[in-house]
Amino acid sequence: MDFVLGHYNYWIVILVMMTGFYTVISRGNLIKKIAGLNIFQTSVFLLYISIGNVKGGTEPIIADGFAVYSNPVPHVLILTAIVVGVATTALGLALVVRIRDAYGTIEEDDIHAQDQSL
Amino acid sequence: MIDTLIDIVQLAFLAITAVAIIRIRSLFAVIMLFGIFSLLSAGLFVIMDASDVAFTEAAVGAGISTVLMLATLAITKNLEEKRPSHRPWLPLIVVMVMGAALVYGTVDIPSFGDPEAPVHKHVAPRYLEQGEEETGVPNIVTAVLASYRGFDTMGEVAVILTAGMGVMLLLGGRAARGKNDGDVR
Amino acid sequence: MKHNLILRVVSKFLIPVIILFALYVQFHGDYGPGGGFQAGVIFSAAFILYTLVFGLAAAELVLPRRLLRHLASLGVLIYAGTGVVTMLKGGNFLEYGVLASTPVAGQHLGILVIELGVGITVSSVMLLIFFTFAGYGKS
Numbered sequence: 458m459d460f461v462l463g464h465y466n467y468w469i470v471i472l473v474m475m476t477g478f479y480t481v482i483s484r485g486n487l488i489k490k491i492a493g494l495n496i497f498q499t500s501v502f503l504l505y506i507s508i509g510n511v512k513g514g515t516e517p518i519i520a521d522g523f524a525v526y527s528n529p530v531p532h533v534l535i536l537t538a539i540v541v542g543v544a545t546t547a548l549g550l551a552l553v554v555r556i557r558d559a560y561g562t563i564e565e566d567d568i569h570a571q572d573q574s575l
Numbered sequence: 576m577i578d579t580l581i582d583i584v585q586l587a588f589l590a591i592t593a594v595a596i597i598r599i600r601s602l603f604a605v606i607m608l609f610g611i612f613s614l615l616s617a618g619l620f621v622i623m624d625a626s627d628v629a630f631t632e633a634a635v636g637a638g639i640s641t642v643l644m645l646a647t648l649a650i651t652k653n654l655e656e657k658r659p660s661h662r663p664w665l666p667l668i669v670v671m672v673m674g675a676a677l678v679y680g681t682v683d684i685p686s687f688g689d690p691e692a693p694v695h696k697h698v699a700p701r702y703l704e705q706g707e708e709e710t711g712v713p714n715i716v717t718a719v720l721a722s723y724r725g726f727d728t729m730g731e732v733a734v735i736l737t738a739g740m741g742v743m744l745l746l747g748g749r750a751a752r753g754k755n756d757g758d759v760r
Numbered sequence: 761m762k763h764n765l766i767l768r769v770v771s772k773f774l775i776p777v778i779i780l781f782a783l784y785v786q787f788h789g790d791y792g793p794g795g796g797f798q799a800g801v802i803f804s805a806a807f808i809l810y811t812l813v814f815g816l817a818a819a820e821l822v823l824p825r826r827l828l829r830h831l832a833s834l835g836v837l838i839y840a841g842t843g844v845v846t847m848l849k850g851g852n853f854l855e856y857g858v859l860a861s862t863p864v865a866g867q868h869l870g871i872l873v874i875e876l877g878v879g880i881t882v883s884s885v886m887l888l889i890f891f892t893f894a895g896y897g898k899s
Contacts, residue, residue, distance in 0.1 A: 462579070463686025468678060469586040475674040476593040483666035486656040488602055488647060492609045495640060496593055499616050502632070510623045511695065512688030517715040518626075518792065519707045525690070527624040528699045529715045533724060535628050536716070537731045540797055540882070543635045544738030547889050550647045551745040554896065557651040564657045626793040630785075634801040639886055642808060646893040711868040712790045720795065721871040725854045728874070729843075732836050732881050739832055739885035747892045 466507050474500040485565035487553045491546060498542045505531045582622055589615050600656045606644045613637040627716045764813070771813045778806035786879050790868070796875040800882025808890050816894050825891060828884045835881025839874050846870070 477500060480493025509531035517529035553563060560568050592612045596605055613636030620629035648654070685692040702719055710718045720728055786799035811819040843854040850858055856870025857863035 459686075463689070464681060464684070466582070466586070466687045467681040467684060469590055471674055471677045471681065472590055473593045474677070475670045476590070476597060478673070479666055479670045480597050482669070483659075483663035484597070484656065485659065486602070486653075488644060488651075488653075489596075489605060489656060492596060492605055492644070495609065495636070496596065496612060499613065499632070499636065500593075502628070503616060503619060506620055506623050506625045506628060507687060508684070508692075508694060509625075510688050511690050514624060514690075516624045516626045516793070517703065519703075519713045519715065526703050526715070528695050529702055529719055530699050531694075532625050532628050532716045533719045533727075535625075536631055536720060536797065537727060539628070539631050539635055540731060541734055543639055544735055546640050547643055548738055548741050548745075550643050550893075551742045553647055554650050554893075555745055557653070563651055563653050566657070566660065627795065627798070630793050630798045631801070634798055634805070638805050639801060639890075642890065643893060646890070650893070650896055709864070709867065710871065711864040712871055714790055714792065714795075716793075717789050717795050717871065717875070721874055722856065722867055725874070728878065729839055729854075732839055732878055735882060735885050736832055736836055739888050742889045742892050746896050 467504065470500050470503045470507065474504075487556065487563040487565065488550075491549050491553070494549075495542065495546060498538070502535045502538060505535055578622070582619075585615055585619050585622065589619070600658070602648055602654055602656060605656075606641060606648065609644070610637045610641040613640065627714075767813050771809055775806050775810055778809070779803060782806065782883075786875065787872075789875055790871065796878030797882055800879045801886060803879070803883040804886035804890070807887055811890070811894060816891065820891065823887065825888065828888045828891070831884040832881050832888065835877045835879070835884070838877030838880070842870060842873050842877070 474497055477493045477496030477498075480496065481490050484490060484493070509528035511525060511527045514525040514527045515523050517526045517532065519526075556568070557563050560571055562568060562571075589612065592608055592615065596608050596612070599605055599608070614633060617629045617633035617637065620626075620632060702715055702723065706715045706718045706723075707713055710722050712718045712722075782799045782803035785794040785802060786796065789795035789799070807819060807823065810822070842856075842859075846855050846858055847853050854870075857866045859866035860869050
């Protein structure tokens with residue numbers, strides 16, 4: 458029971474991660490793929506931050522009256538990762554717009570069909 | 576006790592939102608659900624004592640990402656996903672195998688919130704104890720981000736600038752203005 | 761947007777408050793949650809709200825794209841320039857201790873300056889990306 462209480466967090470995060478991954482590999486619409494990719498990224502961030510959490514601690518901002526702080530190093534890593542993630546999303550969406558202009562559709566099956574019929 | 580309850584409820588909502596994003600076919604609803612997902616994960620970050628990260632995730636995920644996806648939807652004018660033509664058995668099997676492998680890997684991870692975990696042993700106590708006197712800044716995350724790991728932040732700013740340049744190159748040229756009749760090739 | 765009176769009135773009230781909040785987050789990143797990235801994104805959110813309510817042409821009168829391009833590069837220049845200044849003063853690259861009379865004061869000053877650079881770049885790049893998406897397909 459202690460084991461379940463200490464690990465259920467990770468299991469639900471892995472469930473969300475796999476949901477995002479499934480959206481990327483099984484759905485054909487390009488915007489949905491990008492949304493699934495973002496879900497995957499966000500669940501990875503949740504996994505990292507939950508590893509750095511300390512029970513009974515507080516945020517890593519030094520203040521009087523607090524002795525135990527959470528680990529600041531994963532926070533720094535994830536801050537960088539979030540911003541890089543939005544940069545990747547913006548570029549991916551710009552590519553979707555150009556693909557729509559070139560093929561007239563954003564469904565992957567139609568794009569493959571148009572490529573193979575050339 | 577109440578902490579654990581809030582944690583469980585938020586994680587449950589997160590999982591339900593993620594599953595709903597797969598099933599729903601209207602793209603507008605998918606993007607709105609994605610905004611809700613970002614906000615829920617920002618709430619989870621606050622519960623896990625990561626206020627800087629929650630700030631950034633709420634602003635960037637529920638703000639910028641959602642707005643850019645809505646802008647893309649407005650440009651491509653494709654409001655519904657096509658019904659999939661074949662049952663996706665192979666992706667389902669791949670995802671289940673990978674999920675099982677990851678759960679098997681988490682058996683060795685220390686319990687959630689354990690103060691004796693190895694991750695708190697090496698350089699983090701030094702940052703927490705000597706960060707304020709060495710840099711004069713009480714917010715240790717800012718101190719680590721800007722001073723101890725300053726190179727990484729410089730690289731990150733360069734990445735943001737490069738992404739902006741990339742978007743401008745892809746979408747901002749003369750070919751983009753007024754010539755979206757599907758014939759750019 | 762003549763019939764969206766509520767939106768126009770409320771956003772005229774909200775946009776200065778959002779910009780003020782962004783400046784607060786930028787300069788209080790040392791003492792509370794915040795810093796360059798969050799402040800930059802919130803600042804650009806204020807102008808995205810302005811664009812959504814009043815139109816892209818009005819927003820580009822306030823912040824033309826040329827200015828945003830220059831600002832985006834200026835932020836990175838401030839960041840890297842701080843490193844070069846520390847090298848010129850005798851320390852290593854990005855060793856803030858040599859910037860002021862005592863090492864701690866130098867660190868504090870260095871952190872403030874580079875967070876400013878980060879905030880400027882993030883806000884201008886987010887606005888540039890949004891303006892590019894919003895202005896696509898119109899001449």
